[in-house]
Amino acid sequence: RKEVEQDPGPFNVPEGATVAFNCTYSNSASQSFFWYRQDCRKEPKLLMSVYSSGNEDGRFTAQLNRASQYISLLIRDSKLSDSATYLCVVNVNTGNQFYFGTGTSLTVIP
Amino acid sequence: DTAVSQTPKYLVTQMGNDKSIKCEQNLGHDTMYWYKQDSKKFLKIMFSYNNKELIINETVPNRFSPKSPDKAHLNLHINSLELGDSAVYFCASSQIQSYNEQFFGPGTRLTVL
Numbered sequence: 001r002k003e004v005e006q007d008p009g010p011f012n013v014p015e016g017a018t019v020a021f022n023c024t025y026s027n028s029a030s031q032s033f034f035w036y037r038q039d040c041r042k043e044p045k046l047l048m049s050v051y052s053s054g055n056e057d058g059r060f061t062a063q064l065n066r067a068s069q070y071i072s073l074l075i076r077d078s079k080l081s082d083s084a085t086y087l088c089v090v091n092v093n094t095g096n097q098f099y100f101g102t103g104t105s106l107t108v109i110p
Numbered sequence: 111d112t113a114v115s116q117t118p119k120y121l122v123t124q125m126g127n128d129k130s131i132k133c134e135q136n137l138g139h140d141t142m143y144w145y146k147q148d149s150k151k152f153l154k155i156m157f158s159y160n161n162k163e164l165i166i167n168e169t170v171p172n173r174f175s176p177k178s179p180d181k182a183h184l185n186l187h188i189n190s191l192e193l194g195d196s197a198v199y200f201c202a203s204s205q206i207q208s209y210n211e212q213f214f215g216p217g218t219r220l221t222v223l
Binding site for chain 1: 145
């Protein structure tokens with residue numbers, strides 16, 4: 001079983017739509033959780049960390065459910081510039097073991 | 111002022127050759143990593159070094175040998191290249207702490223012919 005599982009999509013949504021991505025992880029000892037964004041032919045970059053209480057950054061909201069071992073990312077009012085692949089990332093041992101999901105592809109259509 | 115840099119950006123070579131990819135970070139981080147991203151876009155960790163010491167060595171053929179001359183550099187040497195080694199290789203760095211952000215280099219696109 002993979003450490004981190006994501007629906008690869010693709011998700012094709014119109015501008016202004018709200019879209020949600022989900023991710024599950026298998027190791028209950030996981031400590032830190034993140035969403036990274038990767039544009040085509042570029043390196044991954046941190047979008048936001050995911051904290052136990054849930055957190056929001058502008059149009060982006062991340063949630064963590066430790067009991068269900070589940071992470072989500074909600075994007076409101078989608079922009080064309082949100083088109084990218086969104087990677088769910090889990091850190092098992094602080095600083096050492098990062099596991100990436102396969103990524104969810106999002107295309108925002110005019 | 112690139113935080114994590116890799117060279118070369120593109121590498122095209124024949125099967126059986128030996129090649130190296132260099133990585134440098136100027137962030138003062140104590141941990142560096144090598145990842146492989148295959149054609150299906152799956153990003154898999156290969157190695158992790160903390161202060162020049164190997165921490166993680168995932169199931170990677172021993173044709174791959176990382177070398178860390180100091181904590182700002184982590185190079186990847188690959189012997190006897192095979193077709194299946196074709197991928198994008200990303201170097202990254204971070205500090206060891208909870209909720210530590212990883213900073214990635216721009217990637218090296220390796221094509222083995």
